[in-house]
Amino acid sequence: MPVNLPAPDPESLFPIAGVQIGVTEAGIRKAGRKDLSVVLIDAGASVAGVFTSNRFCAAPVQICREHLASGKGVRAMLINTGNANAGTGADGLFRARSTCSALAQKLGIDVKQVLPFSTGVIMEPLPSDRVEAGLAAAIADVKPGNWMRAAEGIMTTDTIPKAFGVQVMIGGKTVHITGISKGAGMIRPNMATMLGFIATDACVSQPLMQQLALELAEGSFNRVTVDGDTSTNDSLVVIASNQAGHATIASLDSPDALVLKSAMLEVARKLAQAIVRDGEGATKFITIMVAGGQDTVECRKVAYAIAHSPLVKTAFYASDPNLGRILAAVGYAGIEDLDQAGIELFLDDVHVATKGGRNPAYREEDGQRVMKQNEIAVNVHLGRGIASDTVWTCDLSHEYVTINADYRS
Amino acid sequence: MPVNLPAPDPESLFPIAGVQIGVTEAGIRKAGRKDLSVVLIDAGASVAGVFTSNRFCAAPVQICREHLASGKGVRAMLINTGNANAGTGADGLFRARSTCSALAQKLGIDVKQVLPFSTGVIMEPLPSDRVEAGLAAAIADVKPGNWMRAAEGIMTTDTIPKAFGVQVMIGGKTVHITGISKGAGMIRPNMATMLGFIATDACVSQPLMQQLALELAEGSFNRVTVDGDTSTNDSLVVIASNQAGHATIASLDSPDALVLKSAMLEVARKLAQAIVRDGEGATKFITIMVAGGQDTVECRKVAYAIAHSPLVKTAFYASDPNLGRILAAVGYAGIEDLDQAGIELFLDDVHVATKGGRNPAYREEDGQRVMKQNEIAVNVHLGRGIASDTVWTCDLSHEYVTINADYRS
Numbered sequence: 001m002p003v004n005l006p007a008p009d010p011e012s013l014f015p016i017a018g019v020q021i022g023v024t025e026a027g028i029r030k031a032g033r034k035d036l037s038v039v040l041i042d043a044g045a046s047v048a049g050v051f052t053s054n055r056f057c058a059a060p061v062q063i064c065r066e067h068l069a070s071g072k073g074v075r076a077m078l079i080n081t082g083n084a085n086a087g088t089g090a091d092g093l094f095r096a097r098s099t100c101s102a103l104a105q106k107l108g109i110d111v112k113q114v115l116p117f118s119t120g121v122i123m124e125p126l127p128s129d130r131v132e133a134g135l136a137a138a139i140a141d142v143k144p145g146n147w148m149r150a151a152e153g154i155m156t157t158d159t160i161p162k163a164f165g166v167q168v169m170i171g172g173k174t175v176h177i178t179g180i181s182k183g184a185g186m187i188r189p190n191m192a193t194m195l196g197f198i199a200t201d202a203c204v205s206q207p208l209m210q211q212l213a214l215e216l217a218e219g220s221f222n223r224v225t226v227d228g229d230t231s232t233n234d235s236l237v238v239i240a241s242n243q244a245g246h247a248t249i250a251s252l253d254s255p256d257a258l259v260l261k262s263a264m265l266e267v268a269r270k271l272a273q274a275i276v277r278d279g280e281g282a283t284k285f286i287t288i289m290v291a292g293g294q295d296t297v298e299c300r301k302v303a304y305a306i307a308h309s310p311l312v313k314t315a316f317y318a319s320d321p322n323l324g325r326i327l328a329a330v331g332y333a334g335i336e337d338l339d340q341a342g343i344e345l346f347l348d349d350v351h352v353a354t355k356g357g358r359n360p361a362y363r364e365e366d367g368q369r370v371m372k373q374n375e376i377a378v379n380v381h382l383g384r385g386i387a388s389d390t391v392w393t394c395d396l397s398h399e400y401v402t403i404n405a406d407y408r409s
Numbered sequence: 410m411p412v413n414l415p416a417p418d419p420e421s422l423f424p425i426a427g428v429q430i431g432v433t434e435a436g437i438r439k440a441g442r443k444d445l446s447v448v449l450i451d452a453g454a455s456v457a458g459v460f461t462s463n464r465f466c467a468a469p470v471q472i473c474r475e476h477l478a479s480g481k482g483v484r485a486m487l488i489n490t491g492n493a494n495a496g497t498g499a500d501g502l503f504r505a506r507s508t509c510s511a512l513a514q515k516l517g518i519d520v521k522q523v524l525p526f527s528t529g530v531i532m533e534p535l536p537s538d539r540v541e542a543g544l545a546a547a548i549a550d551v552k553p554g555n556w557m558r559a560a561e562g563i564m565t566t567d568t569i570p571k572a573f574g575v576q577v578m579i580g581g582k583t584v585h586i587t588g589i590s591k592g593a594g595m596i597r598p599n600m601a602t603m604l605g606f607i608a609t610d611a612c613v614s615q616p617l618m619q620q621l622a623l624e625l626a627e628g629s630f631n632r633v634t635v636d637g638d639t640s641t642n643d644s645l646v647v648i649a650s651n652q653a654g655h656a657t658i659a660s661l662d663s664p665d666a667l668v669l670k671s672a673m674l675e676v677a678r679k680l681a682q683a684i685v686r687d688g689e690g691a692t693k694f695i696t697i698m699v700a701g702g703q704d705t706v707e708c709r710k711v712a713y714a715i716a717h718s719p720l721v722k723t724a725f726y727a728s729d730p731n732l733g734r735i736l737a738a739v740g741y742a743g744i745e746d747l748d749q750a751g752i753e754l755f756l757d758d759v760h761v762a763t764k765g766g767r768n769p770a771y772r773e774e775d776g777q778r779v780m781k782q783n784e785i786a787v788n789v790h791l792g793r794g795i796a797s798d799t800v801w802t803c804d805l806s807h808e809y810v811t812i813n814a815d816y817r818s
Contacts (some may be wrong), residue, residue, distance in 0.1 A: 021473065038757065092766060122734065123736060124733070188741075227719040228719065283578070314809075317814050320815075324495060324531020332638070338464040339464075358534070388742060400413040404723035405729065406727065
């Protein structure tokens with residue numbers, strides 16, 4: 001059961017002019033599952049992507065980078081679940097290229113205008129014949145309003161589709177933003193998430209897109225973790241179809257850009273948090289804010305040390321205010337000259353530790369009250385500066401072990 | 410159930426001349442448990458220790474460092490379980506000092522000649538009154554042959570006491586080495602383990618002791634991990650009572666030193682591996698060897714990335730040869746210029762992946778056969794140099810979650 005994550009609101013999933021989606025069941029791993037999606041993008045769109053920092057990045061990630069770098073523009077995306085096409089060597093690259101070629105041929109576009117995405121089990125050959133056999137049905141299904149089907153079509157161990165949309169006014173025109181994401185385990189994005197796609201009809205010049213995608217990833221997908229395992233397939237793609245009719249945004253610091261970025265960040269953050277809320281076995285959604293650091297890098301180190309500690313995560317699962325485990329994680333986060341006497345720890349509004357020791361006013365029942373909630377804020381103050389950073393994570397439950405012990409069976 | 414870890418063999422636990430041990434039940438956290446131990450050391454021994462790198466190190470760790478630095482020699486150690494006296498601020502230091510003073514007074518020695526050790530729950534006040542009330546009974550219990558009682562007396566979530574001994578000949582004299590350790594969770598030592606004590610009657614000059622302790626830790630406790638959580642209380646103390654009658658070892662490169670170090674390392678490694686074999690919820694003992702690196706640092710990074718991955722650990726638990734998870738961990742271990750095309754992966758004798766992809770000759774049933782064993786060797790070759798390193802770990806099971814969700818209740 002995801003933590004406070006309702007099913008997407010269909011009314012908020014705005015069709016994006018210039019972007020059409022088709023989904024089908026191609027039987028890639030199991031029969032009777034939506035597992036193949038195509039996204040068709042009108043000519044003239046601005047597109048950028050950020051990808052996993054995992055050196056064992058999947059074949060489709062390598063091809064996405066290559067195709068984006070070609071500068072030919074992006075006209076189509078091809079997404080399969082059931083197989084990650086990672087750890088597959090030269091054969092994996094060959095199969096991914098073959099599926100891109102097949103789609104390009106059907107659409108009459110250049111193969112380099114196709115971006116491929118795969119997610120699922122690692123180190124098994126991609127059944128590219130099934131992907132190619134499914135293309136016709138996926139293309140026949142395309143329409144602009146298919147965001148919900150696409151959100152369903154990219155799920156793996158997700159228990160619920162993840163999709164959000166917002167609209168804002170820019171230059172007197174209504175601009176729409178709709179995004180989808182997937183992911184529940186192997187989640188510690190480091191450039192992007194398992195898979196995230198955000199599209200808008202806003203007009204943004206292509207040279208700004210890479211920076212926009214980076215900023216969105218930094219404020220959202222790069223701040224969540226379920227289990228600390230950075231995936232081989234993390235990909236976030238941002239599409240501006242340039243069809244909303246307002247003056248093209250040519251600087252990311254302009255007032256129009258700030259309106260657009262803030263709205264897109266809202267979508268990106270909801271998509272990223274949805275991955276944590278639906279994290280494998282998650283029963284709690286935890287916000288970890290670390291303040292008082294010398295820079296954001298050290299704040300993030302501490303936040304991730306807490307977020308990745310199996311002992312902290314199991315204490316959350318048990319609603320056990322065994323909060324010394326949080327202090328221990330702060331201590332081993334890697335700040336060499338950290339002075340424990342400067343540390344303050346809060347759990348929501350409860351002041352747990354002061355000057356590195358238990359707060360004399362802290363009462364176990366107050367900690368217990370907060371630990372029983374299914375949304376908890378951990379607030380650490382390092383007492384050595386003014387920087388801060390925030391990471392979102394979930395607890396570690398029996399269900400996580402069950403899911404990952406049985407994933408392939 | 411620990412993995413292939415029998416109860417200690419009492420006949421191998423040699424009394425060490427010059428070292429006496431007493432254990433009692435002081436009711437520190439729960440009644441009816443051996444939870445307080447004293448170790449009395451004859452004047453003239455050489456002693457050194459290595460301690461946690463956690464910046465939230467416990468009060469007793471801070472005092473151990475201070476007392477060792479005083480150069481007054483070590484005449485006694487005071488060890489309690491049930492409470493870690495960590496995350497306890499100035500009050501924790503005060504209480505730890507108070508227990509050292511009480512023991513020093515009873516023994517007629519300087520307070521700085523006492524080393525304190527605590528292990529148990531974090532961020533709760535040490536019941537120093539109960540420690541002090543238990544001292545008389547612990548002292549009354551002392552004898553040289555009490556190693557097994559001490560191994561029992563330092564257990565927390567351990568399911569079995571951990572103690573090993575060996576004897577070797579040096580300079581025509583029989584030299585004895587006996588050690589004990591404890592720890593099962595919050596195990597990712599970074600200088601030492603939760604608690605480890607190794608004593609020998611060998612004659613080693615004091616100036617060599619710190620280097621000897623470091624070398625022993627590096628080859629043993631600093632190569633194991635259960636859950637990646639570096640404890641606040643990690644301590645390893647090495648004692649040479651200088652009573653075996655051979656010529657004092659004055660260089661760590663001498664033939665006598667090599668004999669002694671090799672025997673002591675055997676004990677240290679068995680103690681460290683025992684912690685993994687008895688790791689919380691462990692059902693498998695995993696040896697991770699990474700070779701072909703440019704230096705040992707990068708090999709260790711990769712080994713720990715594999716050892717800490719919850720996805721890899723749950724796959725071991727499930728005996729599921731979902732071995733792409735190992736490749737993913739290799740990829741995110743932090744080697745920036747790693748070329749996946751150079752990676753080879755073996756599971757025992759089974760060649761799973763070659764050139765970064767699935768080995769065409771690999772058969773799932775071979776992987777399955779090895780994954781079902783309760784001792785498994787993972788062998789990764791990075792293909793970029795001649796360095797190698799080894800780490801020992803265990804799997805992640807339902808029992809781990811159960812133990813840590815219920816630890817305090």
